[in-house]
Amino acid sequence: MTPPYHPPKKYSVRIDGHRTSISLEPLFWEKLTTAARMRNQSINALVAQIDAERIRADTPPGLAGAIRIWLVTHEKGGWITPAAPVSELADS
DSSP states (O other): OOOOOOOEEEEEEETTTEEEEEOOHHHHHHHHHHHHHHOOHHHHHHHHHHHHHTTTTSSSOOHHHHHHHHHHHHHHHHHTTTOOHHHHHHOO
16 A cells, blocks of 8 residues: 655644644544544644744654644554543643
8 A cells, every 4th residue: 555645735723722723644534533532532632742942842843743743653652541630630
C-alpha cells in the first residue's frame, strides 16, 4: 500500500479562545481528530493541551511539529485512553 502523500493544509483551531491556524498533512489531521474523539475531547481542547506541553519544553518546537510528535509518541504508547479530568491534571 502506498502511503498517502499530501502537502500540508491549513486548519483553524482555537487555543484559549484565540483563533490560530496550523498546517498539517491530512493524515496527521485525521489522526488528531481520532485521538480527540477517543479521548472524549474536542480538537481545540487537545491542541491546547499539546500546546501547553510543548511550551514547557526546554526547546519547544512549533505547534504543528509538536502535534506530529505528540501523535507519533502517543500512538506508540496508546493514546486511546481517555484524558484525565481537569482536576487530576491540576494535581500533577
